[in-house]
Amino acid sequence: MITINKKNGGFVLLFSVMLSSIIFAVSLGVANIALKEIKFGTSTIDTNNAFLAADMGAECALFNDRSDANSFVQNGGTGKVQCLNPSGIALSGTFPVWSFIMSGLGYEERGCAKITLDKTNSLIKLISKGYNTGGEIPGLCTPGPDSVERVLELNY
Numbered sequence: 001m002i003t004i005n006k007k008n009g010g011f012v013l014l015f016s017v018m019l020s021s022i023i024f025a026v027s028l029g030v031a032n033i034a035l036k037e038i039k040f041g042t043s044t045i046d047t048n049n050a051f052l053a054a055d056m057g058a059e060c061a062l063f064n065d066r067s068d069a070n071s072f073v074q075n076g077g078t079g080k081v082q083c084l085n086p087s088g089i090a091l092s093g094t095f096p097v098w099s100f101i102m103s104g105l106g107y108e109e110r111g112c113a114k115i116t117l118d119k120t121n122s123l124i125k126l127i128s129k130g131y132n133t134g135g136e137i138p139g140l141c142t143p144g145p146d147s148v149e150r151v152l153e154l155n156y
Helices: 010-064
Strands: 092-094 097-105 111-118 125-131 149-155
Touching (some): 010 097, 010 111, 010 125, 010 149
Antiparallel strands (some): 092 097, 097 111, 111 125
16 A cells, blocks of 8 residues: 655645735724824814814904903903803903813813903904813813813904
8 A cells, every 4th residue: 555645735734824915914904094084083073073162252342342242351350251141151260361261162062162352452452262071060170181182362
């Protein structure tokens, strides 16, 4: 009886291991791209919400910094700004620097803004810091460590 030793049996095993490795590598690459797209989409939404909050805060301060609004004046001011809340938002600080907080802004009303108006010089400085989260409680702006902040600074 004659026995024949086949020496090409490992080729099939090597070929299947190589093919499965290539498929696995491609799958990891596609999964990595999908994960980055999800993170980018989420950060875009967060950035938009933070910018929206900063913009709403700046617009509110600009609207109330008129001679007839009587909000940001040295004597006899209302001590409030009229935005979103019919009864007004209370100002903190006195002439020449005031600040106030707007909450419940943006998507799902979770955003907030911290606004500061400085009339120390003839050039008025308005800084509005908007956050995508932290404004769930009315009148408070407590952004967390994962909050996105966008700042608008206006000088006029």
